[in-house]
Amino acid sequence: MEFLSLIDLSGLLTAGLSIAFGLFVGMLFGALPGLGLTIAITLLLPLTFSMEPLNAILMLLAVYQAAEYGGSISAITLGIPGTVFAVPIVKDGRAMAKQSSPGKALGYSLYGSTVGGLVGGLALVLMAAPIAKLTIALGQAEFFLLGVMGLMAVTAFAEKDPLKVGISICAGMIAGTIGLDMFVGEPRLTFDSAELYEGLSLISIVVGLFAFSEVFFMMAGNMTHRYSFEASDMRINLSLRECLSAFKAMLAGSVIGTLLGVLPGVGSSVAGWLSYSSAKSLSKTPEEFGNGSREGIAAPDAANNAVVGGSLLPFLTLGIPGTAGIAIISGALIIHGITPGPLMINENPELIRGIFVGFIVTTFGMFFMGKFLSRLFARALVTPNAVLVPGVLMLSILGIYAARSEFFDLWLALGIGVVAFVMRKLDYSVAGFVLAFVLSPIIETSFRRELVISGGDLTVFYTRPAALILVLLNLFFFGMILWKAFRRTQQATVEVN
Amino acid sequence: MPRIYLELGVFALILGAGAVVLQQLAHLETMMPFDVGPAFFPAAMAIAMMGMAGLGAARTIAAHDAEIMTFPGGRKMLITLAGTVALFVLWERFGQFFVLGFVYLAGLLLLYFSDGPLTRRLLVIVILAAAAFMGAAHVFFTEILYTKF
Numbered sequence: 001m002e003f004l005s006l007i008d009l010s011g012l013l014t015a016g017l018s019i020a021f022g023l024f025v026g027m028l029f030g031a032l033p034g035l036g037l038t039i040a041i042t043l044l045l046p047l048t049f050s051m052e053p054l055n056a057i058l059m060l061l062a063v064y065q066a067a068e069y070g071g072s073i074s075a076i077t078l079g080i081p082g083t084v085f086a087v088p089i090v091k092d093g094r095a096m097a098k099q100s101s102p103g104k105a106l107g108y109s110l111y112g113s114t115v116g117g118l119v120g121g122l123a124l125v126l127m128a129a130p131i132a133k134l135t136i137a138l139g140q141a142e143f144f145l146l147g148v149m150g151l152m153a154v155t156a157f158a159e160k161d162p163l164k165v166g167i168s169i170c171a172g173m174i175a176g177t178i179g180l181d182m183f184v185g186e187p188r189l190t191f192d193s194a195e196l197y198e199g200l201s202l203i204s205i206v207v208g209l210f211a212f213s214e215v216f217f218m219m220a221g222n223m224t225h226r227y228s229f230e231a232s233d234m235r236i237n238l239s240l241r242e243c244l245s246a247f248k249a250m251l252a253g254s255v256i257g258t259l260l261g262v263l264p265g266v267g268s269s270v271a272g273w274l275s276y277s278s279a280k281s282l283s284k285t286p287e288e289f290g291n292g293s294r295e296g297i298a299a300p301d302a303a304n305n306a307v308v309g310g311s312l313l314p315f316l317t318l319g320i321p322g323t324a325g326i327a328i329i330s331g332a333l334i335i336h337g338i339t340p341g342p343l344m345i346n347e348n349p350e351l352i353r354g355i356f357v358g359f360i361v362t363t364f365g366m367f368f369m370g371k372f373l374s375r376l377f378a379r380a381l382v383t384p385n386a387v388l389v390p391g392v393l394m395l396s397i398l399g400i401y402a403a404r405s406e407f408f409d410l411w412l413a414l415g416i417g418v419v420a421f422v423m424r425k426l427d428y429s430v431a432g433f434v435l436a437f438v439l440s441p442i443i444e445t446s447f448r449r450e451l452v453i454s455g456g457d458l459t460v461f462y463t464r465p466a467a468l469i470l471v472l473l474n475l476f477f478f479g480m481i482l483w484k485a486f487r488r489t490q491q492a493t494v495e496v497n
Numbered sequence: 498m499p500r501i502y503l504e505l506g507v508f509a510l511i512l513g514a515g516a517v518v519l520q521q522l523a524h525l526e527t528m529m530p531f532d533v534g535p536a537f538f539p540a541a542m543a544i545a546m547m548g549m550a551g552l553g554a555a556r557t558i559a560a561h562d563a564e565i566m567t568f569p570g571g572r573k574m575l576i577t578l579a580g581t582v583a584l585f586v587l588w589e590r591f592g593q594f595f596v597l598g599f600v601y602l603a604g605l606l607l608l609y610f611s612d613g614p615l616t617r618r619l620l621v622i623v624i625l626a627a628a629a630f631m632g633a634a635h636v637f638f639t640e641i642l643y644t645k646f
Contacts, residue, residue: 170546174539181535184528219570224613386609402644444538456531
């Protein structure tokens with residue numbers, strides 16, 4: 001009985017409820033085409049103000065995990081990926097749904113997601129402390145180079161025009177510098193507006209970039225259109241033999257996802273495709289790929305969920321968010337006065353332990369929610385945009401105002417939404433913008449601090465071994481960007497001729 | 498609208514925005530020894546952004562892209578924007594967010610459902626749905642989160 005008194009039951013209950021709520025919202029938003037994980041995280045971010053930091057982070061991580069799987073529900077049942085990360089699953093998922101049953105395809109997707117989540121989670125639990133110990137030895141120069149590397153990688157791996165991704169990143173960096181300068185306290189780019197002294201509100205930015213701009217896109221076409229799908233045989237029930245037959249692909253996807261998640265700026269879009277092609281080359285039946293291959297479904301799903309655990313590693317140990325989703329989640333920590341980075345593990349050990357345990361619980365929770373409720377989420381796919389758009393707009397308005405009770409933030413989000421809509425139409429990168437916005441203070445502060453510490457000596461940025469490795473990695477990504485830009489120009493010239 | 502015009506218009510805006518940033522930073526000075534100062538970083542980004550925008554503009558002109566850009570749903574988007582602006586202005590001036598929000602939500606639902614036939618049944622459902630949504634929002638935000646709207 002004494003043992004029971006040591007357990008904080010109310011704490012466990014609230015953490016469990018936060019995870020369950022996050023999983024539900026994440027799976028629902030991930031499944032609904034057009035919404036996806038960034039909008040789900042964005043809309044829930046204002047709610048975290050009144051929550052305990054651990055519960056807030058667990059809820060947002062649950063959204064992230066579940067939305068990755070949720071994207072596959074619509075990919076398999078409708079052939080429309082709910083999120084961009086579910087694109088590699090469409091072909092095989094749809095083919096298997098037609099040939100065998102949607103439940104079978106959803107099963108491989110869910111089992112893959114769970115294995116990926118567990119591998120990513122284990123990597124996080126096992127590697128976070130050693131990496132944090134190593135990172136304490138890193139200097140400001142290395143943090144500067146890591147931040148720059150995240151942005152270089154986003155540009156190098158983006159499917160969009162590298163020039164436009166570069167412009168988006170520069171704009172995000174400038175937006176991140178608005179407010180009082182943290183060294184000398186002078187206002188920068190505030191246009192004498194008191195509302196801008198604390199900088200731009202992250203909530204306004206992400207709501208404008210992701211929620212408002214997305215609803216403008218959703219207004220194109222018939223908004224009362226309802227998707228229809230075959231709701232029969234959606235029961236997820238894989239035998240052990242079936243599960244083991246795709247296990248190698250799941251593991252390959254998990255390892256690839258975890259490794260690419262660790263690399264800031266790369267994320268799920270690359271991991272999904274890379275794991276798909278790796279699974280194909282490892283497969284004994286590569287001819288089945290594209291025609292309903294179980295490995296073709298399991299590997300990208302495993303990679304997508306492994307990315308979540310992987311991307312938490314640089315975030316928790318270095319304070320560098322590697323994906324747009326993690327960048328928004330970092331906002332929740334900062335709101336609670338917790339600065340992600342190497343000191344966090346020592347200063348907030350309970351929070352870190354809670355995140356580790358909660359992450360693994362979240363993965364199992366996703367499995368059970370997916371197993372029993374996928375059919376329900378698939379039914380939600382029939383909701384027309386005429387209902388979704390006003391709902392998202394009103395939730396966005398409520399969320400922004402609830403965060404700071406400032407009308408300025410509402411106007412800012414609306415303005416950003418309109419600009420982001422035009423920019424997205426022209427292939428600029430909103431993910432690059434938000435990542436640059438969050439990384440901007442890290443990059444600028446570490447650069448300036450290092451210069452002050454070293455007495456203006458620029459050689460510190462490449463003479464230390466870790467810094468030199470990061471410089472080489474940055475050069476590698478820069479080379480990739482130049483090569484990509486060159487290829488695009490060549491292609492454009494051929495098209496014109 | 499021809500894509501080339503929109504592309505060039507946006508590049509021109511980016512160049513203009515970069516120039517405004519540089520002008521705003523001109524008065525900032527370095528105060529600490531060895532510090533590059535508060536203007537250095539945003540100025541460097543503005544210059545890089547302007548350089549890339551210039552390059553992009555030159556590339557766009559050279560490409561002679563004849564693509565025409567369309568904005569399907571543009572009417573709905575404009576009405577939604579006007580409605581949202583009206584909501585913010587009226588709310589800021591008169592308060593009563595939940596009443597205004599109900600009107601806004603019901604209006605949007607009716608606008609978006611106007612693609613199909615508008616029946617009396619739909620009208621009742623829209624009004625009930627908007628009232629239920631705003632009622633739930635009122636309870637959640639004001640009674641649980643104690644946010645004053």
